[in-house]
Amino acid sequence: AFEPMAKCAEKILAANNMRDKVRVIHKRSTEMEVGPGLDMEEPANILVAEVFDTELIGEGAISTYNHAMEHLLTADALLVPSAGRVYAQVVSSPQLHSFSRPNAIVPLNFPQLHLPPSFASCPGSMSVHDIQMSQLSTHMFTPVSDPIEVFSFDWSGRDIKLTCNERTHNVFTPKLRKQNQSNNNDKYQEALTCHAVLMWWDITMDQEGKHILSCAPHWEQSSSTGPNSVPWRDHWMQAVYHLPPPLVTIPRNATNDVTDRRRESHQSLTLTSSRDEYSLWFSVSAGDSATVVPAPHCSCGVHMTTSHMRLAQLSDQRRLEAMQTAIDSTLLQQEGRDEKAWLLLGDGINLLIVGKLATDNRVSHVYLVEASKHDCRVMAEFLSLNKLQDRVTIQPKKTKDDTIASVLEHKIGVVFSEPHFNTSLLPWHNIRSNKLMAQYRDLLPSPPAPPTSGITPLQINFNKNKDFTEHLPSMTGAIVLPARITVYAMPVCFLNLWKIRAPCEQRCGFDLTIFDELIDTARCRSDDYVEAQPLWEYPCIALHAPVALTSLDLRTDAMAVTATTDASVQLDTAAISRLVPHIDAMRNSCYGTRGGSCLSKEASLSEANTSESPSNLSDGKTVSATSSQVHFNGVAVWADWQFGEKSITTGPVEEVVLGEQVVWDMYSKQGVHLPRESVPLLQRSSSGNLAPKLFTSSVTIKDGQLSFSFNVRDYSQHH
Structure with a gap:
């Protein structure tokens, strides 16, 4: 029924010399008709179908099969599956x-x-x-x-x-x-x-x-x-x-x-x-x-x-404890100051945070900026239930600044965000809190006077500088939580996730490269370079320690910066090669196919594709048929938020160890880049030594949006 796919199927049949044996009908099965001169001359006696999803019946399997049995099949037809x-x-x-x-x-x-x-x-x-x-x-x-x-x-x-x-x-x-x-x-x-x-x-x-x-x-x-x-x-x-x-x-x-x-x-x-x-x-x-x-x-x-x-994130003990520590520390810093009100920014702000601040006498008032009418209603119910209406003011996000100023009876000393916005897909999308704070800067304490300098911040060459905001003045004298975001990347071997982007190529002697080309064209047009995935569900093995790509001071007008920074690190291929038996055991002897698996047996690959000998399985480099090959097939990207002395990560929650499976935060999605082709890491040079590899990255910020570029190549190509 999907016309581009139907045309693709016809091209594939022609490429495999099966056009005369298979006819593609450009319709949904429920629209097909049976009879002389119609879609099918007579009812079929075999039906092969895949109309299932996670719930089994969610794609309409029941109505599809009922229609087929009534209109398209013989009474004794065989069904696969049955x-x-x-x-x-x-x-x-x-x-x-x-x-x-x-x-x-x-x-x-x-x-x-x-x-x-x-x-x-x-x-x-x-x-x-x-x-x-x-x-x-x-x-x-x-x-x-x-x-x-x-x-x-x-x-x-x-x-x-x-x-x-x-x-x-x-x-x-x-x-x-x-x-x-x-x-x-x-x-x-x-x-x-x-x-x-x-x-x-x-x-x-x-x-x-x-x-x-x-x-x-x-x-x-x-x-x-x-x-x-x-x-x-x-x-x-x-x-x-x-x-x-x-x-x-x-x-x-x-x-x-x-x-x-x-x-x-x-x-x-x-x-x-x-x-x-x-x-x-x-x-x-x-x-x-x-x-x-x-x-x-x-x-x-x-x-x-x-x-x-997000619901589970609201109960995450690690996050709540870090925020509580930051709040308690900030309240101590505020002692003796006149500005004791808090401004909270975000969507669906955690009721526990609001309750903690509203019941603390050291906080003069809490102002909330909330976009969702549903979340506003829930917050109002919570405040009424606990008799905190006089301690908290809810301001819809679309309210004009002068209206907010008219109800501002307490001086704001702290700007707080978890941060969370309902439309954010990736952790760093939540730097929207910085843009929102900029809209209220006139209601905040004035920033300290900037140091005298003849340099205009946005004219600085940031190419080698990972902190895009280092030379920017602060927007406010208020305490800002979180004060900083740091974005990290890490080259990894995904055990399975690489398969969602892997080409089909040849399957059971059937050439599917035309389908691969269709999908690749669609990916280039519509897919993001870095996509969101909950990586606790998709095991991967670390190929290097986390690499800090950039850091933004959220007290500055970070959204106004346009800059690019680069980074490169050498992958320790010798250490990775020593870990092959350990990685092999981790894979439970389940090896993938050529072009993407984290760990693949070259002997198995040559058996799976007899047209290729072991000598050309790895881009022309000779690899022993009994050795294992480790591939770089993805990059994980995440952000850490700095709350005073505490840091809240959206990435690994345990120490990252080379060659070990990474333990990810269950309550955040991480960014994932899957390269079009994987890179085998254990290639040997003509001298027999392992060829060193270099992981390179580039990140650009513009209008508060981050864009990335990643690559792994031979170290010799870098020099």
Whole structure:
């Protein structure tokens, strides 16, 4: 039905001498007609289709198959795949729960204020929380149930009719952890709350049910040896469904004595699974009686403007502790000053931060600049609930400056931002807070007098200077939090993410280069050089320590700067070569294909493509058929925000070690650049030595926007 793809398919068939064997019909299958002179002369007796997504049915599989069986196929047609099953597993996980509830976790050292009741009663939204579940640490959740088959689909509709609505009820006995695994004590360690349902599916590829394609996470696949050992897919993922309130809690004194029928009934739970033609939703109730809930729709307003990741970020202990330390330190600095009001900038400002400031007598007043009407309503409800209306003033972002000035009764001494804006895709997009502060500079204390200098800041050559704002004067004498942003980049080996940009080339003897050219043209026109990805879901191995690209002082008018800076570092190929066995083990012996995999066996590559000998597998350089090759196939980019002496990172949360898998912040998306071609790092020169490699980077700022350029090349090309 997509005309460019249909034309591409015809060109590919012609290039592979199959034009006379295959006919492309430029229509949706639901628009096709069968009969003499029509799209198909007669009904087909085999159907091969891929109409699935993370929810299995989200792309309209039910209506597509029903139409095909009624209008396009014979009654005994064979379908590939022939069937599908959906599995659900109930889990307890406060951390996963934070991805669906605002401020689900409140640190003890924050004021224990009342959150809006709508937070607790809101069922959430229908948006699918899809993740690479195999990368989810099993320490993050406690299984309450075994995986349960909740829906089964016969795509032909012969054995099980394909309906547009269905509901199932499964009664189960919760799996509870014992207090002491070494004895028979039947008391359980802790009460467990059912927070979420983990969902995945499988499809049966043949009619006999012998060949199953499973999307189960690694811990549910018998052949798995670790999170990176199962087949990787980025279209068919898994999903977390956050359970609606009231959440069911299994009491601390639950018993495992199933011989007592009275207790057995008391401790059983019921999982109710519902679906319509495109979506799934779940609920859990106590006992063996099901509670039917409608499809979730947000009633609190927060889910309408806030992503799952941002919701979890609101409860991130690491962030909150760093901000609290910075706030306490700033309040000490303000002692003795007249300017004791705080100006808060951003979207959906964390209620915990507002509550902490509004309840501290050292803060004379809090002014909020908020854009979203939903967030304004939630904030007003929070302030009213805690009787803080007189301590906080909410200013819509579009209010004119003179109106703000008319209500400004307290002198502003601090400008604070988390920073977060709903439309920001990448961490450094949030320097919008700097532009917003510039709009209110007339309401802020005057900056200290700049040092006498004959140099105009914007005329300075920044080419070798990583701090674009070093020579700019401060916009204000107020304390600014965060005071600085530093942007980092790091060359990496992605274990799998490179595949989303890898060309198909030859597959099963079929030449797909025409398709590669179409995709490459579209990428050049529409894709960003650096795209946003949650890298905790996409394992990668560090090829170098983080490289600081640039730093901006957010007390200055950073948005006015136009400048470029370059950086280059040498990659330690000798050290990388020594780590090959370790990286090999990390890959769990799952090697990729030529052109992108983080670690590829050259022998395997030559077997996969017999037209190429080992001597020309790596750009003409000879590589032993028994050696392993490590590739540079991506760059990770992130930002750190400086809050006084504390730094909040959107990148690695543990020390980066060469050759080790990077541990990323789960509550931010990072920037990713995937080069058009990967670069093998363990090439040897004619003398037999490893050829040194150089990682080069360039970053340009203009109108507050950062643009990047990255490359890895032979060190000799640099000199």
